Amino acid sequence: MTPLVHAEQAVLGAVLLEPGQLDRLSPWLRPEQFSRPAHTAIYAAMLKLKAGGHPAAATGAGDPVPLAWVTDTLREANTRTRGLTASYLHSLASACPRPDHASVYGRMVLEGAIHRSVAQHAVRLHQAALADGRAGTVEETLHHTQVLTAVLTDLARGWGTEARPVQPPATYAPRAERLQPVGEQVLADEEYLLGCLASRPEQLLGLVRWLRPGDFADPGHQQIYRALGALHHRGEPIDQLTVLWETQRRGALADGTLDAERVRRICDPLVGGSAEHFGEQVVQASLVRTAASAARQVSALADRDALAPGQLIGYAMHALGPLDDVGRRLRHAHEAEPEPRQPVSRPGAPPPAARVDAARARSRVADPTAHRPPPSVARPALAARPNHRSPS
Structure with a gap:
């Protein structure tokens, strides 16, 4: 039998021996916080008898407890469970x-209930993420994310602590996870998105605010997106070769993340289309993967009995931080208006006016009088020639 079960038995036994202990327990300890259905039924029966004005509930410490208190509790509890x-x-x-010591035992019960509740809702979030990943949706994941966040806030209030994210120490840091298999449709959407951006780089202006390299499931796709963003940020031309060169400069070819043929295939100039839709698909898939990872981290934290409830809540909210970030960017993607189309940088095309101004500001301005001849040798102005026309 676990220490938690011993604590549940102790708090129920304390109320059977001294029914007046319910005055200190009832404001914050609820029946559903007991792990065993029989204990839930017994405590709920005690609360109902107290609310109905049972004489035993008014007895003080040291007063004899009427036998009816035990028999009435048993009869009421048997209406809620059997055996x-x-x-x-x-x-x-x-x-x-x-x-x-009933209040101390009750706090142990509450502590166990907090761990159990966090674990249960983390499992539900993980199941929702897996289901959405198979269906290509995000609705259930978003719903259970909100539920888990609300549960953590409510548990913090009940425990008397502040609901705020706290970074766990290194001993509680999540372990490196195995790469989860990614669906072929997700990878296809990522490749098509990169092809759209390579052929029409002006679309990056509308995506860079809410699409991050980490949203791509494939490490190679992450590197290509970084290369596209770097080229676009520097105002350099974007084509198959420039993207390939940038990925090489970033070491993606040397470490085997990408190869030249793959980069050229993904950045095929014949690929065209709107990047907004596929960008949203990539962020949605990222949300589902992030939710599954966060749920596993929260579940692992809830299994650590050594964590105090305040620590568990703070660490769990910290684990949900990346999920909140992806969800916020997904909302921005839905709310974003189409950006005005900007001219595409092409080889040989004149640079934008802003780049011209910046280049001039960095250049050394020549002295306008450096090559002006001295006044002594200045050439006189030419007089206007008279118009000599032969007489007709």
């Missing part, structure tokens, strides 16, 4: 070391 006997209630009373 309870009077001998089990007597064993609960025997399991209580000190009835006046």
